[in-house]
Amino acid sequence: MWLAKNKDEREFTGGKTDWEAAARIAEQCSGFEPDDEDEQTADEAVSCYNCRYRRWTVKSFSCLLPT
Amino acid sequence: MTIYIAIDDTDSVDIGATGQSANALRKIIKDKGWGECQPVTRHQLLLHPDIPYTSHNSSMCFVLEHSPVDVQDLIRCAAEFLENTSAPGSDPGLCVAVSTQIKDVERLIAFGIKAKKEIVSKQEAYQTAEYCGIHLSEHGGTGLGIIGALAGVALRMTGNDGRFQGKMQLKESGEPMAIGEVIENTEIDEVQSIEGQTLRPDDIIIIGDKIKTVLLDGKRKLLVYRKNNAWHTCTNKHLQAY
Numbered sequence: 446m447w448l449a450k451n452k453d454e455r456e457f458t459g460g461k462t463d464w465e466a467a468a469r470i471a472e473q474c475s476g477f478e479p480d481d482e483d484e485q486t487a488d489e490a491v492s493c494y495n496c497r498y499r500r501w502t503v504k505s506f507s508c509l510l511p512t
Numbered sequence: 513m514t515i516y517i518a519i520d521d522t523d524s525v526d527i528g529a530t531g532q533s534a535n536a537l538r539k540i541i542k543d544k545g546w547g548e549c550q551p552v553t554r555h556q557l558l559l560h561p562d563i564p565y566t567s568h569n570s571s572m573c574f575v576l577e578h579s580p581v582d583v584q585d586l587i588r589c590a591a592e593f594l595e596n597t598s599a600p601g602s603d604p605g606l607c608v609a610v611s612t613q614i615k616d617v618e619r620l621i622a623f624g625i626k627a628k629k630e631i632v633s634k635q636e637a638y639q640t641a642e643y644c645g646i647h648l649s650e651h652g653g654t655g656l657g658i659i660g661a662l663a664g665v666a667l668r669m670t671g672n673d674g675r676f677q678g679k680m681q682l683k684e685s686g687e688p689m690a691i692g693e694v695i696e697n698t699e700i701d702e703v704q705s706i707e708g709q710t711l712r713p714d715d716i717i718i719i720g721d722k723i724k725t726v727l728l729d730g731k732r733k734l735l736v737y738r739k740n741n742a743w744h745t746c747t748n749k750h751l752q753a754y
Contacts, residue, residue: 464749481529483554483677484568488721488747498525500567501559509525509567 446470447508455512457493457505461486467493476510513579514611516668517549517590520571520660521653524599531677534572537593546586547579551699552677553727555667556754557627557660564656566602571660572677573668583610587647594651605657607665608647615645617669624666624673627659637662671730675754680723691715694734701731706750711736711743720745726754 446466447455459466468489471477478497479485487494499506522533531554538549552574559569576586587608598604614620623640626632637659641648646665648658667673680698683689691703692713703711711717717736723745725732735746 461752462749480567481531482679483531483675484529484570486748486752488749497567500525500565501569502561503559 450507453511454507454509456502456507457499460505461494461501464489464492464494471496474510513577515576515579515581515583515586516573516607516609516611516665517576517586518571518573518607518661518664518668519590519594519657520605520664521566521603521657522594522598523566524601525566527599528597528602530570530572533594533597534574535677536597537590538574540589540593541576541581541586544581544589546581547576550575550577551732553664553668553674554677555624555660555664555674557663558629558631560631562631564603564654569660571657571664573664573674575668583608583647587649591649591651598652601653603653603656604651605655605659605661606647606649606651607641607658607661609644609665611669613645616643620644620646620662620666621670622666624663624670627663628667628673632659632663634658668727672728674727675751676725676727676732680725682723683719685719685721687719688716689719691717699732700725700734702729703734703736704728705743706735706737706746715743717743717745720747722748724748724751726751 446458448458449455471491471493480497485495493499498509500509522530534552552572554570557569590606594604650658691711694700725734736743
């Protein structure tokens with residue numbers, strides 16, 4: 446589900462609307478931290494789309510947590 | 513006197529949230545006796561690899577009306593607040609605009625719309641602010657937050673951009689509520705379907721888990737969608753475009 450952009454950055458390949466995968470990945474991630482409520486876009490509370498460490502990109506988001 | 517106040521880039525990946533900073537500033541303004549500010553709106557700007565935003569490139573704006581405040585005192589207060597509270601490594605910017613003193617509203621709004629579609633420079637932001645007679649200042653780091661701050665004021669002035677900060681409490685999730693009751697008991701001005709149909713006071717909606725409102729036609733609107741022959745309040749997913 447990830448595309449390595451450089452050694453410090455990986456982009457989610459599911460785009461901005463793969464709600465199921467974003468929730469599944471976040472459920473298994475020990476680094477998930479909910480972002481401010483105003484910045485959350487998923488209805489699932491635990492989702493990469495709602496994580497403080499996701500950085501939105503043009504097509505998707507990058508995970509800022511160290512791999 | 514109507515004053516638009518916008519801030520941007522006060523947070524870092526680990527610390528803070530610009531929406532929370534805007535709300536804290538609203539409280540300070542109220543506590544100083546300068547008046548009650550209108551709710552904060554969040555405005556999404558361009559996402560582009562060449563823009564060094566923290567994680568979402570959004571700015572926050574609110575409005576102070578009928579205030580006795582000396583604008584220079586307000587600017588000093590907001591500047592001090594940003595310098596004292598912004599996250600280390602952030603690039604905070606402040607914009608303060610008195611509506612009656614804006615010399616070219618069209619140019620200002622054009623700047624805001626451009627910042628949603630194209631990369632704009634600090635220089636362009638300063639030139640626009642100076643031409644329009646608007647205060648714009650940086651308060652740490654690269655100061656790139658001035659671009660979002662100016663765009664935040666511009667987009668709020670359009671009356672057609674962004675989501676209101678925070679979520680509203682109406683009733684328990686799953687409960688029905690008449691539109692008339694919603695309007696009477698909340699700051700919501702109108703309830704509208706995502707297709708643009710305005711609901712009547714006797715229409716019934718089903719309340720969802722999280723109630724968010726948007727700025728449309730200069731009003732605070734609650735958006736709803738049709739499912740199983742009933743109106744439901746929109747979820748985060750429906751509001752992604754706002």
